[in-house]
């Protein structure tokens with residue numbers, strides 16, 4: 199792959215030729231009273247989605263999440279959902295429109311606004327008919343300002359302008375690819391949602407040039423079995439968003455993905471996104487519908503990632519065919535083609551025109567070149583017709599501006615000739631994966647950031663080591679002088695191993711230091727304690743990774759929760775039943791049980807355990823205050839409470855470990871050199887945490903200094 203870096207400010211003829219001046223546009227509408235500008239498709243989407251959500255709320259399917267004031271400010275243009283129930287057919291129609299929203303043209307969007315009374319959600323005013331708005335920033339180049347230019351809206355055109363040079367570097371052969379990372383600029387109608395829609399953003403684009411007659415990819419076998427979540431154009435045009443899980447091999451075989459090279463890059467995009475930490479269950483590939491496709495594309499798939507704003511396109515992967523190279527070549531007259539030596543020459547017979555230069559020049563004088571051009575641009579049937587007319591004595595041809603010329607057999611002869619072709623000339627097709635780095639980074643941060651159930655203020659960023667800015671945190675337990683040489687030794691050894699580390703020797707507690715670095719996304723931590731000074735050992739800690747509940751643990755976890763909740767209810771009933779009517783403390787055990795039940799169900803086991811013990815005390819208090827005959831019941835309650843406790847302890851064993859447990863459990867110990875070797879391999883991803891645990895024993899807090 200050849201990397202290039204081309205200019206951002208681009209002369210206008212480049213984008214006139216590529217079609218961007220005429221067609222790189224979005225549809226916008228204006229608020230008829232305030233003049234507020236809205237992107238037409240976004241307006242329809244916001245309003246219809248809000249109506250569908252309002253319908254769900256009215257039916258009691260899902261409550262609308264409450265927006266706090268901050269969010270309200272951010273989502274100024276988001277339509278508010280009124281809890282209004284809609285007719286079933288209307289909901290169906292709205293869902294169908296939303297599924298194929300990207301396929302509507304401007305007039306169709308205008309029609310939708312009228313038909314469904316879609317207004318500006320902020321003002322409730324009508325909106326105008328959609329008009330096209332070109333997304334490029336115009337400027338002028340040079341001191342006189344007479345050369346118009348544009349800030350590039352994509353890096354791709356820079357690749358195409360340099361095609362001949364790139365082809366030379368690749369010895370005139372395809373396939374090969376060029377790559378560029380750089381800023382692009384789009385005058386977005388409504389730039390919102392943080393980094394998701396901005397007017398200036400970083401793109402990483404690959405242009406892969408292939409033979410149009412052979413779009414196989416030599417490494418396709420490596421990715422053939424990669425299973426993807428696909429939302430193809432047929433499903434969308436039926437108004438559905440039902441996805442298919444399918445290997446890329448099968449999708450190419452069935453023609454869902456147009457060709458192997460496109461399929462290869464889609465699979466590689468998937469692998470890349472998952473490798474950097476995007477949650478694969480929130481990633482899908484959506485095919486563009488016919489109207490939605492950019493003017494240059496013949497097939498296009500977007501890698502869409504789900505985040506707090508919904509499904510967002512983060513990478514586009516298009517087959518741009520020969521469009522760009524052909525238009526630039528036509529405009530400049532410079533052939534952007536590949537010349538390939540044929541193994542077997544191709545022999546063909548065809549009609550060929552031969553000009554008698556002397557007579558031709560004398561007859562047509564200044565128009566000779568124009569007449570020759572007209573004849574040369576004729577195809578086989580036209581030449582045959584002309585040949586017939588010449589055989590009759592003369593033929594008349596007309597130029598584009600309507601001028602007539604009479605040709606005679608003296609000036610021009612047409613004969614059938616044999617041609618031997620040993621070179622094949624073709625314009626390569628281009629497959630283009632186009633990454634928006636801001637969108638990828640934003641969704642990655644969203645997918646990686648979480649907080650502990652019992653401490654929502656304490657955030658954790660579970661970044662894979664590959665992308666984490668700091669790979670290892672070195673934490674000396676004390677700021678005492680004897681730690682300094684050790685810290686320096688570990689830091690130097692990690693640097694030599696190519697592992698970027700940082701020392702946190704601040705005065706705060708070790709817990710706070712861990713927490714701070716968990717939030718910064720540092721995946722590993724090594725701790726130097728007093729045992730390190732004495733025995734040269736070091737502990738290794740991995741930042742907990744929130745992957746959701748693994749399937750294998752999901753059912754035991756759910757059943758344990760159900761069991762625990764049932765036990766709470768059971769306890770509650772026992773307490774209730776054991777209340778002697780004369781007791782002056784009837785509410786205390788009752789309230790305690792309610793607190794326990796709430797804690798158990800919400801998973802807050804520390805508080806639950808505390809209240810559990812309190813319930814015994816309550817039982818004893820009740821015991822001392824009731825009549826003799828009521829005591830039997832209270833003793834029975836205490837006994838049953840004890841049995842319940844045993845149950846809870848047992849179910850604790852099969853319960854899904856909480857994050858705090860993973861925090862403290864995931865500590866290993868070893869000699870400084872062993873730990874450095876293991877953490878280096880972890881950072882390089884050549885081993886996983888399981889292998890690290892096999893190599894280093896667990897740290898149980900006992901291997902400390904005597």
Ligand SMILES: Nc1ncnc2c1ncn2[C@@H]1O[C@H](COP(=O)(O)OP(=O)(O)OP(=O)(O)O)[C@@H](O)[C@H]1O
Pocket residue numbers: 384386393394395396397399401511512513514632633634635636637638
């Ligand atoms: N305004 C923007 N802000 C941030 N990233 C963007 C923006 N526009 C495009 N991108 C990124 O560039 C990539 C390739 O651009 P492409 O032209 O395919 O986007 P697009 O289809 O115009 O996007 P959209 O439909 O969201 O406007 C997108 O997948 C996206 O990640």
